[in-house]
Structure formats: C-alpha cells, structure tokens
Amino acid sequence: MxxxxxxxxxxxxxxxxxxxxxxxxxxxxxxxxxxxxxxxxxxxxxxxxxxxxxxxxxxxxxxxxxxxxxxxxxxxxxxxxxxxxxxxxxxxxxxxxxxxxxxxxxxxxxxxxxxxxxxxxxxxxxxxxxxxxxxxxxxxxxxxxxxxxxxxxxxxxxxLPGPQMSVSDTVEMFEKRNLDLTDMVLLLGGHTIGKTHCSFIKDRLYNFENTQGPDPAMDPKLVKELKRECPENSKQNKAINLDQNVSSSNIVDASFYKQIKSGRGILQIDDQLATDEMTEQIVTDLAEGDDFLARFGQAMVKLGSFGVKNKDAGEIRKSCRSCKNRFCTA
Known part of the structure; x- marks a missing residue:
C-alpha cells in the first residue's frame, strides 16, 4: 500500500x-x-x-x-x-x-x-x-x-510501567521522563509488532479481578480465540501477537489502534488506552488518520533524548557489555 x-x-x-x-x-x-x-x-x-x-x-x-x-x-x-x-x-x-x-x-x-x-x-x-x-x-x-x-x-x-497499570499511573511515569500523554500513546504503539506470552494475559481470560470470568472489556470472540491459544492449565507459555490483525502483526502501522478500539487489545493497558477519557481521542485519531508513522518517529526521537550522558558522566565502551572505567557500577 x-x-x-x-x-x-x-x-x-x-x-x-x-x-x-x-x-x-x-x-x-x-x-x-x-x-x-x-x-x-x-x-x-x-x-x-x-x-x-x-x-x-x-x-x-x-x-x-x-x-x-x-x-x-x-x-x-x-x-x-x-x-x-x-x-x-x-x-x-x-x-x-x-x-x-x-x-x-x-x-x-x-x-x-x-x-x-x-x-x-x-x-x-x-x-x-x-x-x-x-x-x-x-x-x-x-x-x-x-x-x-x-x-x-x-x-x-x-x-518500568507494567501491563496492568492504570492509564493515569502510566501517564505519571511517562511524564517523569519528559514524555507527555500523546508520547505515551504513540510509544505504546510499538505493540504494533510486539508479542506477549500467555502468562501475562491468563487473568484476563479466566479470572479477571477475581471474578472467575474474562475481562468484560475484551471482545468475546477474541476471548474464545485466546483460550484456545492459552489453555488455563497448560504449562506452555505461548507467544501471542499484540496486534491481532494477522495481516499486519509484523508490520509497523496503525493497525494496533484499530484493534484496541474494537476491544481486541491483548494487554489490559492497551485496551484501557482506547476507553479511558484521557487517551480515547488520541487512539481514535491514530486509528482513523494516516500520520502514525511520522508521529511514532517523533516520539522515538523524544524518548531517545531522555537521560543521555555527556562525556563527563559517560564513556565510549570498546565492548558494549563491560565498562572500561574502573569506577563502573555493574
């Protein structure tokens, strides 16, 4: 396209x-x-x-x-x-x-x-x-x-923010890194090609908030599909695409936002982005617009400027796995 x-x-x-x-x-x-x-x-x-x-x-x-x-x-x-x-x-x-x-x-x-x-x-x-x-x-x-x-x-x-955190708590963590509400929604859009594992979503499928049932916010059809992939008592921890559109689950695009607007978000925080009053309109704009790629790049650049070290506070490593400075703490 x-x-x-x-x-x-x-x-x-x-x-x-x-x-x-x-x-x-x-x-x-x-x-x-x-x-x-x-x-x-x-x-x-x-x-x-x-x-x-x-x-x-x-x-x-x-x-x-x-x-x-x-x-x-x-x-x-x-x-x-x-x-x-x-x-x-x-x-x-x-x-x-x-x-x-x-x-x-x-x-x-x-x-x-x-x-x-x-x-x-x-x-x-x-x-x-x-x-x-x-x-x-x-x-x-x-x-x-x-x-x-x-x-x-x-x-x-x-x-790091967790998948079960509320939107407001997640926003607070991002703001402490000089990233605003829109940056947060855009950066979570990295889930357009990400994966998670069954162990992170079984609570949403089988016992959401101790209700003995699935998360009512999740599309019932998706619940059935995921239960087949993640049986309740299985010891396997299968990887699940965060973008459930099979035609674009490995492509960086705006499909992720379309999916979460339809109740097909895999992680709880993703689903909440589409329904919370703080982020709902941003998700809608990204799902219906055509500028996600440009805006995602901007957010990645902004993230990349956080907490950078200068030559006085850092070094240029010869090996990325070990410091050359004897004062290194690792």
Whole structure:
C-alpha cells in the first residue's frame, strides 16, 4: 500500500524542523559523527539489514530493548552491561533480547571507526533502522546522536510501567521522563509488532479481578480465540501477537489502534488506552488518520533524548557489555 501524501508531508516537515537546529536535543546532534566516522549510519544499516533478512523478529526486540534502556536510567546503554546485579537481571528485563545484534554492529564499527561510536547511539540507530525496515521503508526518521555510555547499571534502579497499570499511573511515569500523554500513546504503539506470552494475559481470560470470568472489556470472540491459544492449565507459555490483525502483526502501522478500539487489545493497558477519557481521542485519531508513522518517529526521537550522558558522566565502551572505567557500577 502506498504511503498517503499527508503522512509523507508530516514526516518531511518533521525532518526539516530537526535539520534547522545544529543541536536537536540538548547535546545530541544530527551528524554528530560526520568528522570522526562519516559512514556510521551506513555501517549500522548494513549490519541491521543483513540481520533483519534472516530474523524479522529483531524489530520488536530492539524497540523493546531501546525502550527498557531509556526508560529506567536514560538512553545510555546501561542495559547492555553484564553483571550479576546489572539491569539485565531485573525481572522485566529477563526476556529482553537483541544483544547479539548490538555486539555485531559494535564489532564492525570498532574495525572501521575504533573508539568513536557509543553503544547508546548504536541502540538508537539500529532501532530506527529496524522500525523503518518493519514498516516496508515508510517510517525512517532522523535521530540525533552524541550519547555517551553510562557507567552504572543496577537491577534495583529498573522502573518500568507494567501491563496492568492504570492509564493515569502510566501517564505519571511517562511524564517523569519528559514524555507527555500523546508520547505515551504513540510509544505504546510499538505493540504494533510486539508479542506477549500467555502468562501475562491468563487473568484476563479466566479470572479477571477475581471474578472467575474474562475481562468484560475484551471482545468475546477474541476471548474464545485466546483460550484456545492459552489453555488455563497448560504449562506452555505461548507467544501471542499484540496486534491481532494477522495481516499486519509484523508490520509497523496503525493497525494496533484499530484493534484496541474494537476491544481486541491483548494487554489490559492497551485496551484501557482506547476507553479511558484521557487517551480515547488520541487512539481514535491514530486509528482513523494516516500520520502514525511520522508521529511514532517523533516520539522515538523524544524518548531517545531522555537521560543521555555527556562525556563527563559517560564513556565510549570498546565492548558494549563491560565498562572500561574502573569506577563502573555493574
């Protein structure tokens, strides 16, 4: 399907606005590596494209990794650090993946531009490229770089929104990260290609809020479908698409919003987005409009500016999994 003109126009305007400022977000800058490694984005894209051809699931994995890294302690690649007490070991991060892709990109960059490219910027660029590839080339956004890698990574500092939180509580968490209500709805739109597991939704199917029945907000037809996928007493923990439109469950598009408007949201927070008075109109506009791709890119850029480290507070790691600074806490 061709991209509608208004979507293209919105994206062009957004990119033009970014280009008007040398420093787009604090110390982050478009073309930050133009002198030290002018081909950095080309190199990153080459590795990402090759990996995506053999594993399209990398797109949702990297969106999740990007979100989990940025949301807790800022976009500083602290999630990548290996340690028995690092962020990786926190419960919400145990199922995060995509680390091997970051390692592969870092290895390539260390060959061609040793010591210049941060792991935090690799995450941001790789995620951008995977979003674009998963949209069929319709969702490329420009993202400024210049992040440094954090030296602290502690499981105890991980603080992420949960799928059973209320809209108001979730909004409060986002606002503390300089992300507003619309940003929240857009970023949760990453569920357009995400998956969850039966263990996270069985309560909605069998015993919602101790009622001994399903969540009445969920489409009854979907309840029946999911019960077949997630039997109550089964020990299997099957993966379930968060976008239940089978024709677009692996494509970055606005289908997710159409699904949740029909009571076909898999996670409780997703369903609530479509019915809560704070977010209902935003969901409707995204479901019925044609500018989700451009607006999602804007939200991803805004998320990517949260909590970034400068050269005084961070470093450029040679290995994304370990600090080179002896004061590192991980």
């Amino acid at each position: 061709a991209v509608k003109i208004s979507t293209i126009s919105a994206l062009v305007v957004f990119l033009a606005l970014l280009s008007l400022s040398h420093f787009s977000h604090g110390e982050l800058q478009l073309g930050f590596y133009n002198k030290t490694c002018p081909d950095v984005e080309k190199i990153v894209f080459g590795v990402v494209q090759d990996a995506f051809r053999t594993n399209s699931r990398l797109a949702p994995l990297m969106i999740r990794l990007y979100f989990h890294d940025c949301f807790s302690n800022g976009c500083d690649a602290s999630l990548l650090l290996d340690s028995t007490t690092s962020e990786k070991t926190a419960g919400p991060n145990l199922s995060v993946d995509g680390y091997a892709l970051i390692d592969a990109i870092k290895d390539e960059l260390e060959i061609k531009c040793a010591g210049f490219i941060s792991c935090a910027d690799i995450i941001a660029l790789a995620t951008r490229d995977l979003v674009n590839l998963a949209s069929g080339g319709k969702a490329r956004y420009e993202i400024p770089t210049g992040r440094f890698d954090g030296r602290e990574s502690l499981a105890s500092s991980v603080n």
